[in-house]
Amino acid sequence: MKPATIFLMLSLVLKAPAAGQNLPSRWDELVASDWPLALAKSESTCILPIGILEKHGPHAAIGCDMIHVREWAARVTAKEYAVVFPDYFYGQIYEAKHQPGAFALPSRLVWDLLDATCEEIARNGLKKILIVNGHGGNPHLLRYFVQSQLERRRDYVVYLYDPPLDTAFYKKAVKMWKSDPNGDMHAGESETSTLLYLRPDLVKLDRARQESGANLNRLSLPDLYTGIWWYADFPNHYAGEGEKATKELGELLTEHSITSLLRALRVVKADRKTKQLQNEFFDRVLK
Template structure:
């Protein structure tokens, strides 16, 4: 009887331990690591933000805080380990503004690969990137294509939300501004942060600077890296003063649902790494023929 009670106690303790397992990399202890690897299906979430001006009314870490919060809320119900704050992305277009943290292109490429390598060295086979900064997708996609330059013992996934007509319909009901001009620190981003971290938002300051397109370049079918500064020298594009918590909640709930689905897919995926290895086996075999 005593032995049975002991077994039951151990099982209950084990269950409680599993439920209390931290989700943040920096909050786990080394002895909890094997349990975290097993519970996450060896999956690590890498939220990538940036440090840049977000109008006169929002914090510099708006994008970082945003994805950090989304990741934290998702992994409460769909367990994965979340890597600590990562803000080393592409932000050269905002170097004229205080608080911007911009590193050279070769360095951010090397740093992201080294970070993924270290995440994998600690036992994770799957890394899913969730990005919060509009200037990062091209960089991240190019980085990921470059991963095919040499064999890696892990797979990287980049979460890219698709179009959702039902969400767009609800969004239009609550939105007060033109989506085509709501590009940076405007109604959408400010509403999201107003819902997630209202203590960091000062909506009343949203009109202190102009977020309108200055239209200082008149080029057709041509790209130049100065285009953003030409249009938005204040590094502000939209109307942050129109933000509402109601719109922010709609956005956040939608993002949580979308990323939860993506995380579940990654945890269940057995094909990506298998296909990567098959690809590199074929690459390696070319030199032996």
């Protein structure tokens, strides 16, 4: 074999795995010349982690929800490749507007921005968009958004990662809670624990008792829903006892979430049926 041929073969062998191994998941860290490789390796799948900017008690970082889903996406895609959209902080958070740091865009803008973001992701060839939400104020918005995908024909599918409560896991995990799990909702023991596990530098645990995260129960309207319910119960935008957080609980909850998300990502990557049914549906929609 000629030395030139050996050199060519060697360089090809060295180049191929290196390109695969070093391919970043984050959209903003990819180089354009690697885009086709990213499309192929991801099976045209993009994770869209959605967080929010809102107060998390007096002690946990304002971007807590984004930090969680960003970390989940990073850890999951290290095992199963997908492109990850950069930080997306725009969702429903009007109930925290009385507190510092809340970033609450007009509702129509929130909707249009999300729709336009999905359109742009798909225009770039990523035809499966997996929304991973970290913010408790978003599910109503996101379920309606996903349902509204049937409003007009699209050449892409939006999936919402929306796992039901894993009761078997929860039954075991709940033994680790030091506070009342029913009152542990926002910046309380579990959320502070997971942030403590992921980013201990962003938790000021000694400040967690500066405010109360107790439910004030100021409004009693059985069978009725109002937008002010959360403020009525938790005007400090804090629900639970963050000071009881531990890294151990954070690790248990986070690793469980990562395993579950990894499973969902693999399902999305392998899924051909949803797009097929979506196309069939639009073919039948009366013009």
